[in-house]
Ligand SMILES: Nc1ncnc2c1ncn2[C@@H]1O[C@H](COP(=O)(O)OP(=O)(O)OC[C@H]2O[C@@H]([n+]3cccc(C(=O)O)c3)[C@H](O)[C@@H]2O)[C@@H](O)[C@H]1O
């Protein structure tokens with residue numbers, strides 16, 4: 001088989017779900033930038049014209065017709081250098097099954113020349129493609145310019161070893177290789193989680209070696225709802241491994257000369273910098289794509305609100321972040337001092353509004369009803385809810401998006417107040433375990449103090465009653481996070497976790513708290529997914545259930 005000697009353009013674009021005219025413009029700009037760099041063929045991500053994942057929008061009667069209209073427009077703009085674009089098409093009405101196909105179109109000289117469908121439809125974790133699409137029945141190479149191109153869409157190249165999913169009975173790559181191809185192309189929308197870029201590199205190098213042809217993998221970038229796409233597009237050559245890696249967490253148009261490539265070095269498995277960039281992109285795109293230019297949040301002097309504020313300042317600019325520090329009778333002096341120190345480090349606005357008077361007022365208003373009752377969690381939650389009222393007032397008055405600051409560890413066990421500190425539109429670090437919160441903050445402080453060291457060093461506390469510490473109620477975060485990783489991310493049973501060396505009483509307590517607090521999480525603001533199993537769309541648990549295992 002002759003080796004393709006060509007320059008391939010990779011259009012790593014940030015599409016917005018359902019914005020057909022905007023996505024067509026983004027594609028054209030990237031296509032032209034690739035032409036300027038000498039590309040002879042340009043590849044874009046899965047559903048690059050649609051934005052991924054469009055979910056039930058695809059069921060609206062006007063959705064796919066509008067997509068096809070945009071595809072025709074785009075085709076009209078394409079010249080002698082072809083563009084591979086991801087879109088959604090109708091299934092043949094004669095065919096049984098779903099009405100739609102997850103598709104790739106080969107646009108060339110003003111027209112849609114070829115169409116291909118996705119074969120392997122991921123339906124697990126955050127993916128739900130069987131709900132909408134009919135899989136391709138066969139994989140045919142596209143012939144162009146004396147070459148046979150094997151066009152695949154995301155999951156089509158994923159092999160069993162890398163996925164927790166049912167085995168598929170067909171492997172499109174094997175089928176294409178059997179039919180004879182010179183080049184394997186993959187249009188992808190592969191969301192980020194900690195460690196995923198390294199997994200993709202390994203798998204793509206293996207698939208390329210197996211297929212014995214170059215593999216060009218173009219991934220999406222940008223965040224849509226809870227998912228962050230990291231880009232990191234790849235090119236692999238048989239026997240050489242990965243020879244090119246696109247930028248992470250930013251749009252890019254790059255041209256790779258398949259004749260002139262060198263192997264690249266593997267990045268670390270999961271580092272704090274990746275997590276930071278994912279959170280920044282997640283917040284920037286959520287705000288930008290929903291029309292917010294500014295955010296507000298409560299600053300407690302603690303580490304969670306500090307990291308959330310730092311992410312916001314990086315994503316939207318310091319001038320667009322407004323913090324409120326709201327001491328109650330139980331707040332430490334440090335809560336105010338550390339909040340102002342953080343605000344100074346980040347260059348964000350911070351105002352102090354004490355809540356002691358309102359708290360007294362609420363308590364005395366309820367006193368006739370609460371007579372004879374001891375003070376308990378009710379009064380703790382009142383403070384969190386008063387803060388929620390004030391923060392939502394700030395949000396309403398100035399049009400800020402209110403950020404909630406809870407981390408994954410506390411959301412897992414329900415250590416947070418519904419309609420209180422859970423108030424808000426986006427939960428920035430809700431998929432970041434507390435131990436990772438510390439890791440990212442230490443990384444942020446590697447050159448200068450961004451997060452006040454006092455915030456990092458003091459014992460975590462909700463400060464809702466005298467001398468309260470998180471560890472009065474919760475185990476040490478190292479232990480809690482280790483157990484949560486096994487229970488939530490790996491979905492192991494209590495017995496398995498105990499067998500791994502953890503205390504049975506503690507494991508049972510955590511399991512019960514996680515299960516009981518499903519109701520709280522289903523009312524929580526959407527979060528930004530950065531682990532392999534986040535609460536939200538990829539973990540659909542019943543609230544009412546009695547399974548213990
Ligand atoms: N299955 C279910 N479906 C629907 N509602 C359900 C429910 N189970 C309880 N509920 C309701 O939930 C209420 C209890 O929930 P909620 O009011 O949130 O309160 P709760 O979970 O009892 O207490 C919150 C805890 O979080 C701590 N906290 C608060 C704020 C911040 C932090 C921090 O460190 O960041 C920690 C606080 O110290 C306290 O220990 C009950 O009164 C009941 O009405």
Ligand SMILES: Nc1ncnc2c1ncn2[C@@H]1O[C@H](COP(=O)(O)OP(=O)(O)OP(=O)(O)O)[C@@H](O)[C@H]1O
Pocket residue numbers: 297298299300301302303304305306324325326327328331335387405406407410421460461462463
């Ligand atoms: N004194 C306060 N002033 C302003 N906001 C507060 C205050 N106390 C709590 N909050 C808000 O409520 C959130 C929950 O805070 P809390 O201190 O109860 O728990 P935490 O999980 O330790 O968070 P943090 O590490 O940010 O303190 C904070 O992140 C902050 O947004």
Ligand SMILES: NC(=O)CC[C@H](N)C(=O)O
Pocket residue numbers: 046122127153154155156158163188189190191
């Ligand atoms: N869009 C897709 O097909 C994504 C599935 C793929 N396994 C991934 O996570 O990258």
